[in-house]
Amino acid sequence: MTDTDRYDVHTHVVPPELPLVAARTAAADNRWAGLRHDRARPTTADVIVAGRVFRTIRDVAYDFTARRAEMERDQVRGQLLSPMPELFATWAPAGAARDHARAFNVWLAAEVAAGADAFRGLGLVPVQAPELMASLLTEAKELGLSGVEIPCTGPDAPLHDSRYEEFFAQAEALGMLVFLHSVGNLVAFSNQLAGSAAVFPARIGEAVAGLIANGVLERHPRLSLLVSHAGGGLPASLARLEFVRGMSPAIDEIAPLPGATYAARLWFDHLAFDAELLRGLAALVGTDRIVFGSDYPFLAGDVESVLRHPVLPEHLDRAVRLDNPQRLFGSLPTPHSAGTPVKEGTPS
Template sequence: MKVDIHTHLLPPAMPRFAERFGYGGFIALDHHAPCRARMMRDDGKFFREIESNCWDPKQRVVECDAHGVQVQVLSTVPVLFSYWAKPQDGLEVARFLNDHLAGAVATAPKRFVGLGTVPLQSTDLAVKELERCVRTLGFAGVQIGSHVNDLNLSDPALFPFFQAASDLGAAVFVHPWDMMGEAKMAKYWLPWLVGMPAEVSLAICSLIFGGVMERLPKLRLAFAHGGGAFPGTLGRIQHGFEVRPDLVAVDNPVAPRDYLGRFWVDSLVHDAETLRGIVKLFGADKVALGSDYPFPLGEERPGTLIESLTDLAPSVREQLLSRNALEWLGRSHEDFAP
C-alpha cells in the first residue's frame, strides 16, 4: 500500500477575488488548451502551467492506479494560502478551497484524504475554519505555510491555532511558501531550489525554539521536502543551542536533538543517500511517502526512491510507504479497504 501525504489540488475555476475584494494578488486560471491551464496572478503575470490532474479527481485516480498509489492526501497549492489578504477575505478564499476539496474527497473517499487551509492572518478565524475542516468536512487536518506574513510559526499570536489542532487531534502539514530572499533569487529557479529548503528549516526551528512542540506534545506535525535544510544543518543548530543559549534557548531550554522522533517529514529528497540519512536521523517511523504530485519538482512515480532502498528491511519500506502516513493522519488501513 502507498499513501502519499504530499499532493496538491485546486478548483477547476477560481472566482475573480480581486474584483470581489477590490484589491489584487490572487490567482486565476486561464484554460488555454484542452486539459491545460495557466495559473495567472490577477495582474496578468504568469505563475505556473498545470494540467487537468491538478483539478480533476478522476484523472488523479487514473494516474494513482498507474503509479500504484492507493491513497492521496490532498492539499491546496500553497500560493493560494493568501495570508496577506484581509482576514475576512482570507476566510472566504479558504472556505471556497475547502468546500471544493471536500467535494473532491467525496468522489473517492477510499482514495483521498483532505487537508484543509485556514486564514492564519487571523488566529480566531483560522481556529473556526480548522474546526469546520475537521468536524464538518471530515478532513484529517490542515496544511499551513512555513510562516505567516511577518510572523514565524513560533509567534505567540499563532499558538492558539496549534493548541486547537492538538485538541482536535488534527494533522498539520507544514509546506514552504513565499520564500525568504526571493527578490535575490530571480534566476535559476533558486526560490524553489534554495528558498524552499530554508523555509522548512525555519519552520522546524521556530516550532522547536518557540516551545510549541514542548507545550503541545500531542501535536502531529509533518514537514514537506524531507525537513528541507534542517537535517543537513542540525549539527550547527544543536551547537548554536549549546554555545549560545543566551540567544537560542530564550523561550525553550530543551535541546533541538531531543525533538527528533517527535514529528514527521516526507520522503521527497530525490537522493537515496539523503533518504537513508533522514530515516536514520528522524526514525524509520517518522518518514512518510510524499511526492509533490502533480508538479515537476516532485517524484514522477511516487514511492520509487523508497522502493529502491533494498538494503532496508521490507517492513521498514512498508512503514515509509504507508504505515507512517496513516499514523500521522490518525487513520488505519481499514479506513481505505475496498
C-alpha cells in the same frame, strides 16, 4: 500489493473555478490566483497571478475523475490533498482571506467525501490573521477535512511567535494535522525552480527548528505536524541547538528535551532528493516517521527510485511508501459522507 504501491501525502489540488472570492474582491487585486481554461487544450489550464501565467497545470489538479484514473494507473492507493501553495494568499486582507479559505474548504470537503477511501483533505486557514485560524480549523474539521496546510512562516511573524499559540493548541485538541509547506520569495531569481532549490530547504528547516527552540513542541506534545521537503536544513539547526544548550542552561526551561526527540514526533515527506540526506533524516527521526510525498502533480521526474538506494536501511522503501503513510492516514479525522455547510462570513 506490488513493489510500487504507495500512499502519497504531498499532493496538491486546485479548484476548477478560481478565484474563490467575490468578483469585486478579485477585481480589486489581481494577485488572487485565477484559472484560465482553453477549449483547445482540454487537459490543461493556466494559473493566472497578477495578470500573467504563473503555471500551466494538468487536469488532474482539478478534475478528480482524471486524478483517480491516473492514481489507478500508477498504483497509488491514496492521497493526502492540499491546496496549491499560491492559494495561501498571505497578502490578502483578513476578511477576504477568511472567505477564500472557507470557499476552498467547502469545495475540497465535498470532493474528498465523494472520493471514498482514496483521499484525505487539508484545508486553508489565513496565517495573516492568527485570531481567525483556530475557528476556521474547527470549521474544517466539521466539514470532514483532516487538517490544514499552512506556509512555513506567516507574513508578519514566524510560526513560533506567540500569536499562533491558540491555533496550535486547537490543532492539538482536535487531532487535526498541520502540513507545513515551505515558501519563499523567488522574485529575485531569474529561474523560479532554481530559486526554490535555494530557498525551500532553508525555510522549512528554520520553521521547524523555531517551533522546537521556542518551546511550541514542548507545550504541545500531541500536535500532529507533517513537514515538507524532508525537513530541509533542520538537522544542522538541531546540531547547533544541542551545542549551545551547554552555553545557556536556560534553554532547558524552554525545550528540555533533545531537539531530535521533538523532531521524532513529526512526520516528514521523503523529498530530500538524495539517499545520503534521506539516510541522515532516518537516523535523526526514525525510519517510522518518513512518508512518501511527490508534490504531485507539479514536480516532474522520478522521486521514487531514491528509496531503493543501497545506502538506505533495508526496509525503508516499504515503510515510506506504505506502512508509515497508512499509520498517518489512520491517525487522521475521516471524511464525512457529505460536507457540512458553514455560514459564509461577510467580506471585509
